[in-house]
Amino acid sequence: MLIGRDLHWRFGGRRLLDGVSLTLRPGELHAVLGVNGAGKSTLLKLLAGDLHPSEGEVLLNQRPMRAWSLRQRARLRAVLPQGDNLRFAFSAREVVALGRQAAVSGSPAEEAALIDAALADADVLPLAERSYLQLSGGERQRVQLARVLAQLSQPPAREPVPGYLLLDEPTAALDLAHQHACMALLRRKLADGLGVLAVLHDINLAGRYADTVSLLHQGRMLAQGTPSEVLRPELLGRAYGSNLRFLPVGDPQRPHFDIAVADPD
């Protein structure tokens, strides 16, 4: 399990995260929701081990994050950050292969198959030999997704180790079809023993695909639980502001909302 316990993060005199707890289990897809600046990315960085909490602790498989070496961490959790910094003309396949750096690697044939599988999962196998710099924003995001999938993949002979995938807005640059393909792919990966945490902006994607949801508001946990517990109009109204009206439609176990914008008057 990946556990954040009573996490605080203060920076420059501001409380960006204030006593937030979260548990990510293998086989679980956990969505983190909230407005810009609510603390979603900070929470993800604390859970990833990028930041050390001002108070509280992060436990990765029962051990404090700091007790794991960088290489051990890289074998247990992969992180898909927002945006990309790559300015060199790697091919898409080479980018995905970078994800295998810390892995316990299999034979060359197994590694190649594993990278192909990750490329195919993210629907970028036809782009494998293209230069990353010539891809569109959404294609790049899918290549990066393939990279983090490859990072936590195991050669077939190995006993699977539970891993944690931390994704900061994985669907942000994707078209509607690929948004759903991406979420469906993440659900399929749960069966391999992965735990997936995704920061999302679309509450309906969270309602449809997530097992558990955290709703952050001004650095605090406003609500946490199953989609039907968290995705309720009054809570969403508090998190996203009074301008929006959330009108539930369909199955209450898989909450889905029509969103109306209040008249400015």
Place this chain on the structure above:
Amino acid sequence: MHRFPRHLLLPLLAALLCLTSVGALLVGPLALHLSDLRSLLSPGPSPETAYASAVLLEIRLPRVFSALLIGAALAVSGAAMQGLFRNPLADPGLIGVSAGAALAATLWLALKPALLTALAAAWVLPLAAFVGGALAALLALRLGQREGQTSVASLLLAGLSINAIALAGIGLLQQLTDDATLRDITRWMLGSLGKAGWTEIAAAAPLLLLPALLLPREGRGLDALLLGEAEAGHLGVDVEALKRRILLLAVLAVGASVAVAGMIGFVGLLAPHLVRLLIGPGHRLLLPASALLGALLLLLADTLARTVATPIELPVGALTALLGGPFFLWLLARMGGRVGAL
């Protein structure tokens, strides 16, 4: 993407390097033949070949060695710094290391106590240049750091200002020296291998070989770093330690080469670019291939510099800039300004 066959690149470069080295030993005011080499290199040459043997062993051989070492060290440092800054235009000269080394070396040339022997001077000059380069790099790093993280933009800006200050200092020192030293400083500011004898090489060789041999081992970490610093950390790379190792090795290479040959530009920029065009940006092949190509380029440039206008010898640094500058502009124009695509 169409790329050069990866497994052929290193053998091809090594073969070209061997051929060019032999060629460089043979050409010059005193032309030698391939058939002479064996007798000239054997101990105790006959009186009629003694002069030719001295030219070969005392002038051309050390010069070829220094061109190979300096070219390799500059090119591999350039490739590593470009990876470190995730900027294909970055270069050790960019963060002020070359200029800092040059300032310290000029200071030494201008103020050296007359008591020191030539031998001691040969050892002190690279040391002074290394110290100057290291101070400049530390200053750039310090100015470039915010909350323990190195910001690339502020590091580059710091390098720019250090460059300006160091060059101004060199200019002032030039006004204060006698004519002989001024000529020394000027020639060496333009970059020349003309003063590289066995003593100078012996002093600088360890400082040049260490980066040329150790930097290629950092390929994996640099590949990951191209994704971004946080991303490299997620892949298990200790980014701050990697930065420190690369900066230290690059400062060693640049300081030592500035001490021996002055400021030789464009090798550290050109060689990695050409290799990237052939085989892409992966550092595991880029670093060793850049070292070989850098050695080849500087050897060719230096051989041209000393033969094209005999008996006048052109400063090789001016030659690399003359040849490298337009090529670099052509490269930029061809890429339509998409510098990232290089």
